Amino acid sequence: MSAELTPIAPGVVRLRWSPELQAQGLGPTVEVVREAVAQGFGEGHHRIEVLVDPDDEVAQRIATFAGLMREGIARQVDAGADRIVYARLADDTPVEEPMGFRRLLNSFLPRKRAISQMLIRATSEGGDDTVLLCRLTYKNDWDLPGGVVEVGESPRVAVSREVEEELGLVIDAGPLVLTDWLPSWGGWDDAVCLVFDGGVHDESIVASIVRQQREIRAARFCTLAEVHELCADFTARRLVAALRNVSDDPGPAYTESGR
Numbered sequence: 001m002s003a004e005l006t007p008i009a010p011g012v013v014r015l016r017w018s019p020e021l022q023a024q025g026l027g028p029t030v031e032v033v034r035e036a037v038a039q040g041f042g043e044g045h046h047r048i049e050v051l052v053d054p055d056d057e058v059a060q061r062i063a064t065f066a067g068l069m070r071e072g073i074a075r076q077v078d079a080g081a082d083r084i085v086y087a088r089l090a091d092d093t094p095v096e097e098p099m100g101f102r103r104l105l106n107s108f109l110p111r112k113r114a115i116s117q118m119l120i121r122a123t124s125e126g127g128d129d130t131v132l133l134c135r136l137t138y139k140n141d142w143d144l145p146g147g148v149v150e151v152g153e154s155p156r157v158a159v160s161r162e163v164e165e166e167l168g169l170v171i172d173a174g175p176l177v178l179t180d181w182l183p184s185w186g187g188w189d190d191a192v193c194l195v196f197d198g199g200v201h202d203e204s205i206v207a208s209i210v211r212q213q214r215e216i217r218a219a220r221f222c223t224l225a226e227v228h229e230l231c232a233d234f235t236a237r238r239l240v241a242a243l244r245n246v247s248d249d250p251g252p253a254y255t256e257s258g259r
Contacts, residue, residue, distance in 0.1 A: 003036035011046040017062070026061060033066040037088055046090045051083035060084065067095040069107035113191040116159035117146030119177060119242050120169075120198035122205075122221045130203065130221035131239060133230065134166070137217050142230040144195065144239060145219070155194045163198070167219055168210030171198050178242040181256045182234070195242045234258050 003017040015036055022029050040048045050068055052059045064070070068086035075082050093100035120132040133142040147162035149155050156173045163169050174197035182191045203221050211219060224243075228236050237258020244251040 003032050005036060005040050005043075005045075005048070007045075011044070013040050013045045013048055015040070015048055015050045022058060022062065026058065026065070029062050030065045033062055037066060037068070041090045047087055049085060049087035051078055052086060054082055054084055060086075064104070064108060067092075067104065069104055071107070113189060114149040114155055114158075115146060115182075115191050115193045116149050116155040116162065116173075117144040117193060117195045118159045118163050118171065118173060118198040119144060119195055119239075119246065120163075120171065121200045121243075121246070122203040123200060128223060129200075129243065130223055131227060131243070132198075132206075132219065133222045133227070134219045135217040135230075137213075137215055141232045141235065142222070142227075143232075143235050156196060159194075159196050166212045166216050168208070169205065171201075173197070174199055177245040177253075178238065179254045180238045180241070180258060181254075183257060193238065195238065197246055 002021060003015060005013040005015055008014050015033065017029060017033060017036075021032060037048050048068070049071075050063050051074065052063055054073070063086040068088045069092070071085040071087055073082055074085050077083050093103060095101055095104055122130050122132070132145060134145050135142045145163050145167055146159050147166070149158040153161075156176075159173045160171060163171055176194055177197050178193075178195040180193040180195065182188075182193055184190045206220055209219050211217075222230060224240070227239055231239065234257045238255065239258075241251055241255050241258055245253065
């Protein structure tokens, strides 16, 4: 019933504890693992890591309660099996301090991807609103301009940045008109899509678009009928919901896959 430290690189050791120790319960195991971590740092190592079976929830709690931060999934690293990597560095803020505790929580709490899009409209000769759509290089269907919000970036700032980077248009994001949750699909994790109002413009702004060739194949204003023809069904639903919210008869501020 022990915890062992095995050097795997200069200054780096891997910590393992026996099934017999874990069978003694959460509290006793955490205490032994904490002592092993302290021992490793006392011996001059700067990093102590643990590989944990994703199906072993008790071991995950032990690693967390011992102060090791979750870093991610190492695929097929342990006899062909995936493992969760937990680690602690010698200069990490102590868990007993508020900053250290928050960083520990932040390492394993869920994180959700955020996408910001901009609803840019124009009025056609017939008086109907048209919407600026982009055809992306990595998929065939069309979508609203925008993109993924970077870590630490405001969604409102992100959408204006994406529109400028991808289309060369400088448009300040207006009010948020729709929050749409996107379920997991086609290899993507789920995400929250935030649609901001980009205002009404003359259709001639298309002539000033400078496409980012790596991501944008084409961009143009489209009628609602073309939206249903060119966009994926969930994108069309989201766009229709967003358009309704800039009309005199607004609908729900929150949708799921446009519904």
